[in-house]
Amino acid sequence: MIQILTTYGGLLLTAMGQTLLLALCGLFFACILGLIFGLLSVVKNRACNIISIIFVDAIRGVPMIVLAYFIYFGIPYLLNTIMGFGGVTLSALQAGTICLALNCGAYMAEIIRAGIESVDKGQMEAARSLGLPYWRAMFRVVLPQAIRTMIPSIINQFIITLKDTSILSVIGFPELVNTAKNVVANSFMSFQVWAIVAVMYLIVITILSVLAKQMERRLNRGRE
Amino acid sequence: MAVNKNNVKIHVSHLKKNFGNLEVLKDVSADIHEGEVVVILGPSGSGKSTFLRCLNRLEEITGGEVIVDGHDLTDKKTNINKVRENVGMVFQHFNLFNNLNVMGNMMLAPTELKKATKAEAKENALRLLNRVGLADKAEAYPAQLSGGQKQRVAIARALAMNPDIMLFDEPTSALDPEMVGEVLQVMKQLASEGMTMVVVTHEIGFAREVASRVIFMEGGYIVEEGTPDEVINHPKQPRTIDFLSKVL
Numbered sequence: 001m002i003q004i005l006t007t008y009g010g011l012l013l014t015a016m017g018q019t020l021l022l023a024l025c026g027l028f029f030a031c032i033l034g035l036i037f038g039l040l041s042v043v044k045n046r047a048c049n050i051i052s053i054i055f056v057d058a059i060r061g062v063p064m065i066v067l068a069y070f071i072y073f074g075i076p077y078l079l080n081t082i083m084g085f086g087g088v089t090l091s092a093l094q095a096g097t098i099c100l101a102l103n104c105g106a107y108m109a110e111i112i113r114a115g116i117e118s119v120d121k122g123q124m125e126a127a128r129s130l131g132l133p134y135w136r137a138m139f140r141v142v143l144p145q146a147i148r149t150m151i152p153s154i155i156n157q158f159i160i161t162l163k164d165t166s167i168l169s170v171i172g173f174p175e176l177v178n179t180a181k182n183v184v185a186n187s188f189m190s191f192q193v194w195a196i197v198a199v200m201y202l203i204v205i206t207i208l209s210v211l212a213k214q215m216e217r218r219l220n221r222g223r224e
Numbered sequence: 225m226a227v228n229k230n231n232v233k234i235h236v237s238h239l240k241k242n243f244g245n246l247e248v249l250k251d252v253s254a255d256i257h258e259g260e261v262v263v264i265l266g267p268s269g270s271g272k273s274t275f276l277r278c279l280n281r282l283e284e285i286t287g288g289e290v291i292v293d294g295h296d297l298t299d300k301k302t303n304i305n306k307v308r309e310n311v312g313m314v315f316q317h318f319n320l321f322n323n324l325n326v327m328g329n330m331m332l333a334p335t336e337l338k339k340a341t342k343a344e345a346k347e348n349a350l351r352l353l354n355r356v357g358l359a360d361k362a363e364a365y366p367a368q369l370s371g372g373q374k375q376r377v378a379i380a381r382a383l384a385m386n387p388d389i390m391l392f393d394e395p396t397s398a399l400d401p402e403m404v405g406e407v408l409q410v411m412k413q414l415a416s417e418g419m420t421m422v423v424v425t426h427e428i429g430f431a432r433e434v435a436s437r438v439i440f441m442e443g444g445y446i447v448e449e450g451t452p453d454e455v456i457n458h459p460k461q462p463r464t465i466d467f468l469s470k471v472l
Contacts, residue, residue: 131309
């Protein structure tokens with residue numbers, strides 16, 4: 001175990017850094033997508049609602065590993081070979097980010113929709129009755145209240161997404177699982193390597209959970 | 225309490241409102257003049273709240289005409305937000321913004337809509353809070369207030385936009401009995417200052433004392449209207465008599 005840590009510790013730590021980088025990129029765009037599609041699902045416009053439903057259901061209905069292959073291999077093939085653009089390439093980080101953003105974004109959209117719907121509709125009515133336009137009422141009154149109820153679900157989704165980065169080892173992104181596989185191939189010490197990797201995930205996710213709890217408590221302070 | 229009969233603030237003619245197949249308002253016409261306090265009475269399901277909510281288009285209008293301060297609410301080109309700035313509304317369940325403290329509730333619309341600078345809005349908010357007797361609650365959050373206090377803040381919040389007209393949708397129905405008085409007191413004061421008010425309520429005492437006109441609604445129609453003395457003390461329609469016999 002010590003030998004693994006001294007020989008491959010740095011490599012695994014770098015890989016954890018790559019995992020976090022990928023998760024962060026994915027989550028950033030997932031939040032944007034989630035907000036857009038979440039809002040599209042609550043506005044009083046049938047077409048917007050349907051667009052949101054299609055997006056969420058399509059992403060939910062496809063396993064992420066398929067999505068990853070589709071984006072990393074399928075899209076460039078479509079553009080270059082079928083449509084003849086040529087020279088379009090996606091790096092593993094780009095493809096991974098898109099994949100995570102779409103996948104997590106769909107679940108975020110559902111969380112945001114449920115959060116907005118949990119806010120009493122009297123809040124929107126009161127804001128509108130004062131003359132505030134719909135979107136200002138949404139951003140100043142409804143969303144701030146929705147976010148407070150959404151925080152536990154959002155954090156849960158962040159943790160799931162962080163773990164889902166491991167799936168992106170299949171497109172060759174040098175995140176933790178992919179790197180660990182190579183370390184195992186070199187060292188043959190499966191038990192030790194995978195135990196270390198598991199503990200590394202555990203530590204990062206525990207830290208994230210604790211931070212999340214603190215943030216939740218701060219947001220709720222004085223407003224009960 | 226001078227009613228200016230020459231100035232019609234709200235003109236409603238042949239208003240209809242359907243929810244799907246349910247006809248809630250069948251044919252309602254009324255003129256409300258500057259400085260009038262119109263109290264709407266009626267059994268639940270009579271359409272009185274829906275009528276009130278059509279006056280600032282919180283409900284889409286199915287048919288007929290509603291003109292508020294010269295703006296036709298059924299016209300798609302009317303900027304409804306501009307009309308609403310002039311028409312305050314107070315709700316049964318207060319609907320204070322739970323994410324903001326009392327000051328935040330009072331300042332949000334005036335500052336967002338560029339009606340006042342932050343400093344002006346704050347000054348105005350404090351003056352209004354003083355008026356409703358809650359200056360010491362400026363920093364409190366809605367969850368820390370009693371029902372009566374919440375409703376008084378809600379009235380002050382609506383007044384912060386300097387409206388010409390105030391709509392009250394059963395403002396005391398969700399209150400504990402001992403808190404009804406403090407809210408009615410604020411409303412009486414407002415009426416005495418000449419505010420044009422439309423009030424849906426079950427408080428017959430308030431209607432008798434403050435209303436310049438009482439409208440009795442049932443089944444989506446106005447059944448009877450007149451002075452409080454005419455409608456409450458000497459009702460002519462059997463349905464008004466029946467209703468009053470149950471609530472008085």
